[in-house]
Amino acid sequence: MTQLLKVQNLFLSSDGFGAGEGQSLERPFGHANPAELASWAGATASWPNRTEPGGSRGLDDYFTRDFANNIGAEIMGRNKFSPYRGPHDLEWQGWWGDEPPFHTPVFVLTHFDRTSFTLSDTTFHFVSGEPAAVLEQARAAAEGRDVRLGGGVTTIREFLEADLVDTMHVAVSRGVTLGSGVRLWESPDELLDRFHLEVVPSPSGVVHHIFWRR
Amino acid sequence: MTQLLKVQNLFLSSDGFGAGEGQSLERPFGHANPAELASWAGATASWPNRTEPGGSRGLDDYFTRDFANNIGAEIMGRNKFSPYRGPHDLEWQGWWGDEPPFHTPVFVLTHFDRTSFTLSDTTFHFVSGEPAAVLEQARAAAEGRDVRLGGGVTTIREFLEADLVDTMHVAVSRGVTLGSGVRLWESPDELLDRFHLEVVPSPSGVVHHIFWRR
Incomplete structure (x- = not known):
């Protein structure tokens, strides 16, 4: 079986930004409001961070419940893992508390060394190198399953430029514009030379x- | 965790029929052409009966790859299992060959006794009784996972009437009309008193x- 590299449930503003400017501990998405970008996902029954029962089981739920389907590892950028730059603060163990929603090995791209650590069933590894080499490590760790490319947008652009991405799901919030920040695209049409694209508006308002x- | 009872990937004609008239060994769907009703699913990468690599990974693929997601057992009607009526022909082991696409226990509703048998990782059990009692057996066999209600339409109607169905995905082929056969509904609106409904047209043409x- 092919091991795919997949982007899943990437939240994007209507003008193509995955995060705003000025990331900090208090504002992981900079001036963007993550609750606004994630509201369609948070309303579903299968949202991994859901703390209360209930939630919708319509179209959007197919996307949130596919998040972990056949995924054996995740690759993420340093800025998804942490608000800090430079050498690692060893006290920082990510934004997700004692039960991160990944449940697989996670490979964090960084130029600074750090020893791997485990929280519940998620182990974080810290790796540098070219996208293709990192993907090779993640594929080995995934033991035959697919690899999720978890973002942020800068990391996704690097892997797109290296032509390593097999599938990508981007959820565009029509009502949210950011104006500046970290941008995935000016238009999704930029990817049509290499990808098929289906655009599916959801009854919830996300596209x-x-x-x-x- | 709740164990849901789910209808998944039920193929329906635009006029509400799941199968035509006159089921036989040669025509499992009667005068309906199953290839026509299933064409949207057969074109996807995750279609369980796919024999060649390739296939689309768009919206329709979310539905075909969700088919086995967290499913621990299936319930099906006698007419999905076999073209025969009355006492069982023990030579008949279903339409699916040596590798049935279920990979779980399957509970076949029938008034006639038959001993369970196993093909690959699918075990077929033959059960009678009220829908609620059959569902209880299937839930126990599913070991905490959900139960798929596999059809046909007559079986689904029985479980709907008993108010046991939690979620239902029906793929309506807009271009296919059957005129007669086994009918699920005159209109999906008949279910709106008890269910939320989202109608999502796919780029492939199925709704x-x-x-x-x-």
Whole structure:
């Protein structure tokens, strides 16, 4: 079986930004409001961070429940893992508390060394190197399953430029514009030379963009 | 965790029929052409009966790859299992060959006794009784996972009437009309008193109907 590299449930503003400017401990998405970008996902029954029962089981729930489906590892950028730059603060163990929602090995891209650590069933590894080499490590750790490319947008752009992404799901919040920040695209059409694209508006108001390699 | 009872990937004609008239060994769906009703699913990468690599990974693939997601047992009607009526022909082991696509226990509703048998990782059990009692058996066999209600339409109607169905995905082929046969509904609106409904047209032409309990 092929091991795919997949972007899943990437939240994007209507003008193409995955995060705003000025990331900090208090504002992990900078001037963007993550609750606004994630509201469609948070309303579903299968949202991994859900703390109360209930939630919708319509179209959007297919996307949130597919998040962990056949995923054996995640790759994420340093800025998804932490608000800090430079050498690692060893006290910092990510934004997710004692039960991170990954449940697989996670490979954090960073130029600074750090020893791996485990929280519940998620182990964080800290790696540098070219995207292709990092993907090779993640594939080995995934033991035959697929690899999720978890973002942020800068990391996704690097892997797109290296032509390593097999499928990508981007959820565009029509009502949210950011104006500045970290941008995935000016238009999804930029990817049409290499990807099929289906654009599926959800009854919730979010617009699902589903890409797969030509 | 709640164990849901789920209808998944039920193929329906635009006029509400799940199968035509005159089921036989040669025509499992009667005068309906199953290839026509299933074409949207057969085109996807995750279609369980796929024999060649390739296939689309757009919206429709979310539905085909969700087919086995967290499913621990299936319930099906006698007419999905076999073209025969009356006492069982013990030579008949279903339509699916040596590798049935279920990979879980399957409970076949029938008034006629038959001993369970196993093909690959699918075990077929033959049960009678009220829908609620059969569901209880299937839930126990599913070991905490959900139960798929596999059809046909007559079986689904029985479980709907007993108010046991939690979620239902029906894929309506807009271009296919059957005129007669086994009917699920005159209109999906018949279910709106008890279910939420999202209607999602796919770029492939099929229209996904997603129901979940109010």
